[in-house]
Amino acid sequence: MTLPQNPYLLLTPGPLSTSKRVKAAMQQDWCTWDKEYNDFVQEIRARLVRLATAHHEAYTSVLLQGSGTYCVEAVIGSVIPKTGKLAVLANGAYGQRIAQIARILAIEVIVLDAGETEPVRAEQLEALLAEEPSITHVAFVHGETTTGMLNPIADIAKTVNKHGKVLIVDAMSTFGGIEMDIHELGIDFLISSCNKCLQGVPGFGFILARTEQLEICKGYARSLSLDLVDQWETMEKSNGKWRFTSPTHVVHAFYEALLELEEEGGIKQRQLRYEENQRVLVEGMKRLGFQTLLPTALHSPIITSFYYPDSLQFSFEQFYDRMKQQGFVLYPGKITAASTFRIGNIGDVHLADIHRLIKAIESERFWL
Numbered sequence: 001m002t003l004p005q006n007p008y009l010l011l012t013p014g015p016l017s018t019s020k021r022v023k024a025a026m027q028q029d030w031c032t033w034d035k036e037y038n039d040f041v042q043e044i045r046a047r048l049v050r051l052a053t054a055h056h057e058a059y060t061s062v063l064l065q066g067s068g069t070y071c072v073e074a075v076i077g078s079v080i081p082k083t084g085k086l087a088v089l090a091n092g093a094y095g096q097r098i099a100q101i102a103r104i105l106a107i108e109v110i111v112l113d114a115g116e117t118e119p120v121r122a123e124q125l126e127a128l129l130a131e132e133p134s135i136t137h138v139a140f141v142h143g144e145t146t147t148g149m150l151n152p153i154a155d156i157a158k159t160v161n162k163h164g165k166v167l168i169v170d171a172m173s174t175f176g177g178i179e180m181d182i183h184e185l186g187i188d189f190l191i192s193s194c195n196k197c198l199q200g201v202p203g204f205g206f207i208l209a210r211t212e213q214l215e216i217c218k219g220y221a222r223s224l225s226l227d228l229v230d231q232w233e234t235m236e237k238s239n240g241k242w243r244f245t246s247p248t249h250v251v252h253a254f255y256e257a258l259l260e261l262e263e264e265g266g267i268k269q270r271q272l273r274y275e276e277n278q279r280v281l282v283e284g285m286k287r288l289g290f291q292t293l294l295p296t297a298l299h300s301p302i303i304t305s306f307y308y309p310d311s312l313q314f315s316f317e318q319f320y321d322r323m324k325q326q327g328f329v330l331y332p333g334k335i336t337a338a339s340t341f342r343i344g345n346i347g348d349v350h351l352a353d354i355h356r357l358i359k360a361i362e363s364e365r366f367w368l
């Protein structure tokens with residue numbers, strides 16, 4: 001059986017373009033309590049921990065049904081006790097979403113808002129933690145997909161560790177695409193999803209947790225289906241069984257995606273590919289007259305925001321449609337202060353694709 005060709009390449013922050021091999025893995029039906037299936041789950045969990053740290057004995061992973069936000073909500077709702085207080089460092093929609101989750105769950109929260117075009121800063125956190133010793137947990141977004149900003153994870157982590165607070169990182173758009181060691185950084189909970197840099201299809205996310213910290217959270221959960229500790233205990237005790245129906249096809253696709261990552265040479269190699277994609281993208285776009293929202297030093301190698309061209313003839317809708325006809329799906333902007341659009345370069349996307357994209361844009365500049 002041959003798979004249909006995709007009509008376009010997704011240049012979005014997820015779901016993203018996946019390989020044929022990943023899609024092909026979804027062609028079989030699986031039973032959720034079959035040992036063979038549960039072995040796959042356990043292998044995925046172990047591989048995730050190994051990707052996250054060289055000190056795997058102190059860490060564990062939990063898979064959870066739903067999109068990335070479900071995992072963020074599961075962590076915020078399951079690891080902060082009733083008496084806890086959360087500080088959120090925000091500089092975009094995803095940071096603000098963490099704070100919104102906390103408010104809905106009636107968790108006390110303080111937001112340090114850096115605005116949309118500045119990185120979150122360790123000095124500001126330092127001042128806040130000195131002023132508000134009752135803060136117990138700190139959360140922030142590593143790669144703020146709103147703009148493509150990469151926040152200074154090492155500086156923030158150092159400050160949180162120094163004050164002995166629990167650190168929660170939304171690394172949704174960076175884990176698997178940027179090398180990091182969660183033990184060295186002192187991260188207690190890291191959240192990511194299977195449809196971003198690990199290049200699986202959407203359907204579940206995962207949490208990497210310092211086991212000792214996760215264990216003490218038993219009974220904290222404010223939700224049944226998003227109870228992180230209960231999900232983890234079930235996976236541990238039943239050797240890879242999920243509490244409720246698991247996305248079996250997606251899990252298989254993800255397993256293939258992890259093998260693919262290994263064959264690519266691991267996270268470091270993938271990071272190099274993404275960095276190269278992004279560098280060539282920005283160079284090409286600048287040559288065509290586009291300006292980036294952020295200075296190079298603040299860019300992640302994941303997604304880039306570009307200002308609309310300075311022309312009354314430009315319409316993003318028209319640009320989007322033309323690009324789609326040429327086989328590329330771009331992404332609208334998300335910030336409030338300026339008119340921007342975004343181009344992602346993660347997924348099964350290679351340098352030749354970026355070169356093709358730049359050529360396509362060059363041929364469609366109707367606003368000139």
Ligand SMILES: *Cc1c(COP(=O)(O)O)cnc(C)c1O
Nearest residue numbers: 067068069094141143145172173
């Ligand atoms: C994608 C993403 C999420 C989760 O979004 P979902 O739509 O729920 O998958 C959270 N944080 C960041 C930084 C993201 O890029």
